[in-house]
Amino acid sequence: MSDAHGLGVGRSLKAKPLIVQPIWDRLNHAVIVTDCNLTAPGPTIRYVNPAFTRLTGYRADEVIGRSPRLLQCPRTDKAVMSAIKRDLLESDFARATLVNRRKDGRDYLCSLVITPLIGPSGETEHFICVAEDLMEDRSQSARQDVTAELEQALTLVEDLERRQIEADDLIARQQGELARLADRYREACAQLEAVQERLALRESALERSGLEFIRSDSELNASMEELRAMDEELRVALEQMEEANAHLARSNEELRRLQTADADKLQLLASASHDLRQPVMSMGLFLDVLRSRMGDAERPILGGLLAAHVSIRTLLDGMLDTARLDAGALDPTIEPVPMSVMLDVIHCEFIPQAEMRGLRFRVLPCAETVSSDAQLLERILRNLVANALKYTTTGGILLGCRQCHDAGRGRQLRIEVWDTGPGIAEQNRTLIFEEFRQLDNRERDQRRGVGLGLAIVSRLARQLNHEVGVRSWPGRGSVFSVTVPLVSNETAGMGNSHLRFAG
Template identity: 45%
Template sequence: MLRETIRLRLENVELVSHLEQERDRAQAADRAKTRFLAAASHDLRQPIHALSLLISTLAVLGHRGAVQSADARDLAGKAKSIVGNLSALLNGLLDISRLDAGVVTVARETVNLSQLFNQLNNEFASVAKDRSLDWRVVESRLQADSDPMMLKRVLGNLLSNAFRYTESGGVLLGCRRRGAAVEIQIWDTGPGIPTDQQAMIFEEFVQLQNPARDRTQGLGLGLAIVRRTAALLQHPLKLISVTGRGSMFSVTVPQASTVALPLPDNKPSPAGIAVSIMVVEDERDVLDVMVQLLTLQGHRVYAGRSAAEVQQIHAEAMTAGDAPVDLIIADYRLGDGATGLEAIEALCAHIGRSVPAVIVTGDTSPSRIKDATASGLHILHKPITGEELYEAIVAACVDGEESIKSDR
């Protein structure tokens, strides 16, 4: 009885300790979420506020008469810059949501570090020149086993961070053998990071050297994305820093012995294309602008705020003559609880065949991202540019043609 009593007491002590750890973890997560939402709200409001003032300025100029071409170009340039800042923030949030949702898949292959380093050297050479910093890349013939695009993204974010906070001295990129692994290191002569704050910098919107939230100093999402991506790749991260002397960030990757393939080029080169497109978008302002843009690009458009409305417009076009459909573009979240996937299914049934489709979404919810990704359709995340929309149309149509050929 004494042994059983002692055993139960020890189990209770262990259970209480475990519950306290879970409570502390939940409270820490709640505080982090509150801090994240507050920072995200602030950073989203800033460009929207600037854009609102810019629109008011344009309206005042319009009331005074025809807007001069120089003024129009100046306002357009400022608007483009503001939208670019907003897009960068939203894309960062989207990257984090995609990583949290588990829809990012790792495509491991042999990575030639010499080629990867050469690409990074070219990308950051102008940054180093503009900031009058020494930029050195140590040549390496080693090869790594990793996802080439994701590894490049991790190193690119770390290098951007190093250049951003280094005012004098320089930045160095190199690697060291670590048994069967390779430790890729990035050294800088920046201000350094105090020991008690080193874990904090990998959280969202944390910028120790940017308390005023200056947008030119980044958004505070780069290292959070690095942490999540490295964890997905199972590449350990390390930070060594001395206040006033600089920092060293590193990521350790397995070595590979096979021949590495060239890194793919990210930049698409769409050919000219003009097709007939069904568009479903429940926001009237967005729908009007999209129809105008697609029409200017040379496409024929059947557009409406619901699948039923688009079907009616297309049926009317068919009574007047030939009304082909090559592509469907649908917003993911529509009115009355409908989804873009349901709209695409209804429109394909109306046409009598399957056609390529593109989903446009502003959702960053991990569950929504999972659902949209599971469809296998091309997905565009708001906000999008005219170039991105055009490239998605080209890609979807090309994939559709290849699918038809394979069926034949």
């Protein structure tokens, strides 16, 4: 349950009888009733049934009078919240799946159904939401359905990539044709200028020889014949220029059509990637449940599943970010971001995969607050940690922060990811930030990604005006870092000014 339960406006509807409260108390599904006040600070909870307490851990006296936002967590999808609001405004009914957080801090996946409650006057007086925990009872067939949907979506993504390549080739050919037409146009203009210059010279000569016209009739006829030839040459040049202009106009129209189609494909790719994030998130939750139920014999299998899940999620996130960056639709929201929450989320997300691979993953605490876009900065750090996990086979990974000072930018926070991987040669430290560039994956092993992670890091950092750095020692490991402006004016030390990976 989130603050989307209060979305909607009072509209005239056909009057319906209210359901009596004792019925709600006996339901096995969580029931939450809010008012319909949309002005700040938003709607408040008026009633919850006992099933709500069993689902979330909150008693009725702890939530009544408070905003439904208390159930949200960093993994609650803002796009789903916007879709709930749109559905309530357009159809008086909303259905969605969200990740919320219980009172004890555990996240859970729930299905929501929201409808208005109509009062005796025929106006909407409250909203009622029925919530169901999707993690309590999921069969093997449900997981197979999710897997099938993912396979279909991946097929769609591959087809879109193929069509994108074809469109790029066509655009390149059209641009070459436009360049050739432009050259021909410039040649025609040069010929026209030469003809006009010659015509001007001839007219000047005719004016100077006006007194000799009577005595030089033959010479005049010859000059007139030359003038007619020049006029014919000028007419032919003008016709060629008009034909070139018409061809150029058609080429421009075709280019605009291709650009529009390209933009539509980018939007379709972004939408498809976004729609896939929900089932991928659900898969992660199911894998977390399986991890707590499987024994040591199944750990290698679960480790493979976790690696595949992270690979799919990284690929989808990378494609979505690339589509947004190419379409120019990524608009950062710079605001104060506490690092402690972000580091906890990243630690909880990657520790299972590190343990399955026999690696140590440590996150040093940090109480500083930086100025950045929370979602984009988290995406940068997630890609750096995922990259370290891909190339580290023994040892571990360390995520930590240290303060630094820049003469032009003031106080900064450098967030560093240390690994004990193979290291990077100096001549390759700029190549790794190129798209689809993988130095030691010539066989294109998909379990190690497609080479978008560090390219996305570089592009997002430029978008946020953050500095990305890399230091490496071949055979010993690497350190990737991103430097972010600090918000806090405190000058106390952070306690980790000398970061080293501790064995």
